[in-house]
Amino acid sequence: xxxxxxxxxxxxxxxxxxxxxxxxxxxxxxxxxxxxxxxxxxxxxxxxxxxxxxxxxxxxxxxxxxxxxxxxxxxxxxxxxxxxxxxxxxxxxxxxxxxxxxxxxxxxxxxxxxxxxxxxxxxxxxxxxxxxxxxxxxxxxxxxxxxxxxxxxxxxxxxxxxxxxxxxxxxxxxxxxxxxxxxxxxxxxxxxxxxxxxxxxxxxxxxxxxxxxxxxxxxxxxxxxxxxxxxxxxxxxxxxxxxxxxxxxxxxxxxxxxxxxxxxxxxxxxxxxxxxxxxxxxxxxxxxxxxxxxxxxxxxxxxxxxxxx
Amino acid sequence: xxxxxxxxxxxxxxxxxxxxxxxxxxxxxxxxxxxxxxxxxxxxxxxxxxxxxxxxxxxxxxxxxxxxxxxxxxxxxxxxxxxxxxxxxxxxxxxxxxxxxxxxxxxxxxxxxxxxxxxxxxxxxxxxxxxxxxxxxxxxxxxxxxxxxxxxxxxxxxxxxxxxxxxxxxxxxxxxxxxxxxxxxxxxxxxxxxxxxxxxxxxxxxxxxxxxxxxxxxxxxxxxxxxxxxxxxxxxxxxxxxxxxxxxxxxxxxxxxxxxxxxxxxxxxxxxxxxxxxxxxxxxxx
Numbered sequence: 001x002x003x004x005x006x007x008x009x010x011x012x013x014x015x016x017x018x019x020x021x022x023x024x025x026x027x028x029x030x031x032x033x034x035x036x037x038x039x040x041x042x043x044x045x046x047x048x049x050x051x052x053x054x055x056x057x058x059x060x061x062x063x064x065x066x067x068x069x070x071x072x073x074x075x076x077x078x079x080x081x082x083x084x085x086x087x088x089x090x091x092x093x094x095x096x097x098x099x100x101x102x103x104x105x106x107x108x109x110x111x112x113x114x115x116x117x118x119x120x121x122x123x124x125x126x127x128x129x130x131x132x133x134x135x136x137x138x139x140x141x142x143x144x145x146x147x148x149x150x151x152x153x154x155x156x157x158x159x160x161x162x163x164x165x166x167x168x169x170x171x172x173x174x175x176x177x178x179x180x181x182x183x184x185x186x187x188x189x190x191x192x193x194x195x196x197x198x199x200x201x202x203x204x205x206x207x208x209x210x211x212x213x214x215x216x217x218x219x220x221x222x223x224x225x226x227x228x229x230x231x232x233x234x235x236x237x238x239x240x241x242x243x244x245x246x247x248x249x250x251x252x253x254x255x256x257x258x259x260x261x262x263x264x265x266x267x268x269x270x271x272x273x274x275x276x277x278x279x280x281x282x283x284x285x286x287x288x289x290x291x292x293x294x295x296x297x298x299x300x301x302x303x304x305x306x307x308x309x
Numbered sequence: 310x311x312x313x314x315x316x317x318x319x320x321x322x323x324x325x326x327x328x329x330x331x332x333x334x335x336x337x338x339x340x341x342x343x344x345x346x347x348x349x350x351x352x353x354x355x356x357x358x359x360x361x362x363x364x365x366x367x368x369x370x371x372x373x374x375x376x377x378x379x380x381x382x383x384x385x386x387x388x389x390x391x392x393x394x395x396x397x398x399x400x401x402x403x404x405x406x407x408x409x410x411x412x413x414x415x416x417x418x419x420x421x422x423x424x425x426x427x428x429x430x431x432x433x434x435x436x437x438x439x440x441x442x443x444x445x446x447x448x449x450x451x452x453x454x455x456x457x458x459x460x461x462x463x464x465x466x467x468x469x470x471x472x473x474x475x476x477x478x479x480x481x482x483x484x485x486x487x488x489x490x491x492x493x494x495x496x497x498x499x500x501x502x503x504x505x506x507x508x509x510x511x512x513x514x515x516x517x518x519x520x521x522x523x524x525x526x527x528x529x530x531x532x533x534x535x536x537x538x539x540x541x542x543x544x545x546x547x548x549x550x551x552x553x554x555x556x557x558x559x560x561x562x563x564x565x566x567x568x569x570x571x572x573x574x575x576x577x578x579x580x581x582x583x584x585x586x587x588x589x590x591x592x593x594x595x
Contacts, residue, residue: 020440040440043471051429051463058433061418062441066433081423082460086430089420090412 001156001192002030002099004135008142009067010034013041016146018063022056024049024070026099049074053082053094060092065146071105072098072114072155076121087151088124095145096121096153101131102192102242103277104158106286110276114155118190119247121153122220128173129220131155131241131249133194134164137217140171148173157192164194164215176223182210185301186230186265189240190216190249196287196294197240203298209305219249227256231263235308238268238301242292245271268304270297314519317387318348319579322547323572324383324396327586329561330568332400334408338544338557339452340380342483342516346450346540347384349522350479355448359389362415368445369418369434373427374452374481375410382406382414390416425458427451428478432464435476435535446530447476454486457495462507468535469508477529477536478504481516483544485555504537516540547575 010033013019020041021034035042045052049070056066068075075098076083087094098117105112122129130145130152132138138156145152152173169177176188180201189197194215201211212230216223216239230237239250250269257267272290279289287293291300312320325340350370351357358364372381379399386393391414398404405413409422419430431449438445455461468476480500484491491497501511510533514521522540529536544558545551548571562568568586576583 043436045467046463046470048463048467050425050460051432051467054426054429054460054464055433055436055467058430058435059437060433061430062434062437062443064437064440082426082429085420085423086426 008139018065049078053079057086072101076117115244131191136165162195177215180213188216199294314352325379328399339377342542371449375421378410385416424455425460428464435473516542
């Protein structure tokens with residue numbers, strides 16, 4: 001995902017001279033081509049995220065289009081109030097990019113995990129929160145974010161995520177993308193868990209259960225048209241995310257559901273529990289630890305489907 | 310600006326006193342300490358157009374001590390950015406003159422109130438000015454208390470490292486913060502020495518001396534490095550019973566008696582005859 005981001009950034013910088021990349025001392029070699037071509041529009045702000053976010057806001061108010069890039073925990077919570085006040089309160093077009101979100105840096109410990117970034121940034125008026133599901137959605141999301149007037153958070157994985165799309169999809173912020181049709185259950189997945197959602201649907205298909213799979217890349221604003229449709233069409237709607245169960249996609253859908261009850265469908269949520277993950281182990285291990293793997297989630301869905309009849 | 314900057318500062322103070330009296334609001338001490346800085350900036354230094362607050366080539370003022378917004382609102386109204394009568398609506402329900410600086414008010418560049426944000430924003434505007442080869446200058450007025458915030462020092466490093474010589478910080482060094490003297494709460498020591506060691510040009514002046522303010526502000530923003538002017542001020546300046554008294558960080562001259570005393574002392578300090586209390590009108594329809 002990060003390579004796709006760097007590549008697409010280089011392409012958009014060639015088209016739009018307002019684009020300016022600010023890095024929090026992160027992205028070793030990643031932006032070499034960008035820097036070679038647009039060195040005057042790159043700045044390493046050092047390990048100083050609060051200052052960097054203020055600088056981005058100041059630049060945006062002067063008509064530039066800053067993109068702030070560093071590891072997800074540091075581009076969100078480390079400069080949280082600058083995002084709230086400097087960026088969101090003034091409704092400035094700053095694109096905030098968090099790399100290695102969720103469990104991507106599982107082995108590095110809770111300092112580098114983000115189970116809460118989506119929940120945190122979803123709270124602020126004017127902010128859009130976009131979690132691309134593969135490298136091609138990253139490309140589309142960056143362009144959509146730059147088209148939007150106002151702040152956008154783009155939540156990235158790290159590298160070598162499985163590809164879901166064959167070509168760069170049409171991506172509109174706030175509109176889910178249906179990847180697979182199925183009438184028995186609807187899976188809404190956001191971000192890096194999208195390939196796992198498709199693998200889960202494969203397992204369900206083997207059990208005779210046809211699942212619709214949606215890339216719900218935008219957690220804010222939620223695609224409420226999609227929600228209205230699927231909560232009436234299905235008996236079971238499933239949310240999947242590599243993020244805490246509090247306040248992410250599942251949390252947002254649950255809020256919508258509470259405000260729009262009764263609905264035909266029940267909601268089943270998969271995500272990370274309310275705890276720190278302090279064991280050694282890589283992303284694959286951490287996903288297994290938390291059951292964010294196809295067989296565990298497929299079994300959970302089958303069990304729930306039996307309950308709802 | 311027809312007024313002398315001294316008269317401008319007097320009027321800022323007078324309006325600020327009446328505003329906090331009418332709204333029963335806090336922070337008059339810091340508004341009185343910064344009044345001369347604002348008067349010289351708006352009266353002589355800033356290239357801004359009151360009839361066109363969004364003029365692209367304007368100088369930018371980041372007023373980071375947003376709690377002293379009464380002084381800023383008064384300066385802008387006196388400078389013609391919005392009608393003077395509107396000051397009477399300060400703090401009233403449903404109006405735009407809320408209790409910390411708001412960018413909904415014409416001439417206010419940034420909403421502030423949470424301390425430690427202003428210098429980062431100013432750096433972004435100064436950097437944008439450089440990259441766009443624009444001639445505008447950026448001035449940031451900071452309280453001394455907000456130098457406690459780490460984000461201020463992140464930005465101090467940034468401005469010097471990137472040679473933002475179109476940036477000038479003015480520290481309103483009144484020596485007080487919410488719970489006591491800055492040197493007792495979290496000692497700031499020699500602020501000029503700190504900024505100098507970060508690579509800034511610095512000057513320390515009497516922040517109530519308009520000649521010194523004007524000279525140092527005009528000398529700022531030249532080739533090389535950003536400038537920090539430490540303006541030594543007195544919290545509550547101009548009203549003897551408020552001067553250097555911490556309680557006026559919080560208290561309002563709420564009673565008419567207190568307000569009249571304050572306005573009398575203010576007039577005395579300028580050798581003026583007291584004027585009638587301004588802004589008796591401006592009531593909003595229910």
